[in-house]
Amino acid sequence: xxxxxxxxxxxxxxxxPPEQAATVARAVLQTMAERVSGGPADDLAGHLPDEVDGYLxxxxxxxxxxxxxxxPGEFLRRVGERAGVDDATARIGTGAVFATLREAVTVAEFRxxxxxxxxxxxxxxxxxxxxxxx
Numbered sequence: 001x002x003x004x005x006x007x008x009x010x011x012x013x014x015x016x017p018p019e020q021a022a023t024v025a026r027a028v029l030q031t032m033a034e035r036v037s038g039g040p041a042d043d044l045a046g047h048l049p050d051e052v053d054g055y056l057x058x059x060x061x062x063x064x065x066x067x068x069x070x071x072p073g074e075f076l077r078r079v080g081e082r083a084g085v086d087d088a089t090a091r092i093g094t095g096a097v098f099a100t101l102r103e104a105v106t107v108a109e110f111r112x113x114x115x116x117x118x119x120x121x122x123x124x125x126x127x128x129x130x131x132x133x134x
Contacts, residue, residue: 006100013096016089024093025100027082031075032113 011021080090102110 006104009100009103010093010096013099014092016093016096020083020085020089021093021096024079024083024085024090025097027079027090028094028097030082031078034078035075 007018007022007025010016010025011018014021014024016024076087076090076094079085079094080087083090083093085093098114101113105113
């Protein structure tokens with residue numbers, strides 16, 4: 001999947017304008033890269049669609065300081081901070097990015113990415129991708 005199609009899908013799923021969807025997508029991918037433990041962001045980038053892996057840059061201005069996010073709330077807070085959006089927009093945009101990634105990579109690749117994300121108190125992965133397929 002090429003980058004413009006990826007962003008169009010995120011925009012459609014989230015209801016965000018394409019420019020904001022791109023900003024949120026970049027924030028989500030960078031926060032995911034930050035979350036990768038024991039391996040470089042390149043490990044994650046190898047599973048992303050063409051051009052999307054270019055958004056995995058830890059040296060982005062405005063990036064949150066400190067180590068990797070420790071939970072779902074912190075993950076969403078960092079996405080919102082990086083993208084300059086409110087909590088609701090960060091949550092909606094993050095769900096749309098995960099739903100689009102689920103479509104763009106193989107099941108095994110998606111499971112590997114999700115396995116590296118923060119866990120909710122109930123053991124579920126959070127932020128949870130939306131339950132719809134469209």
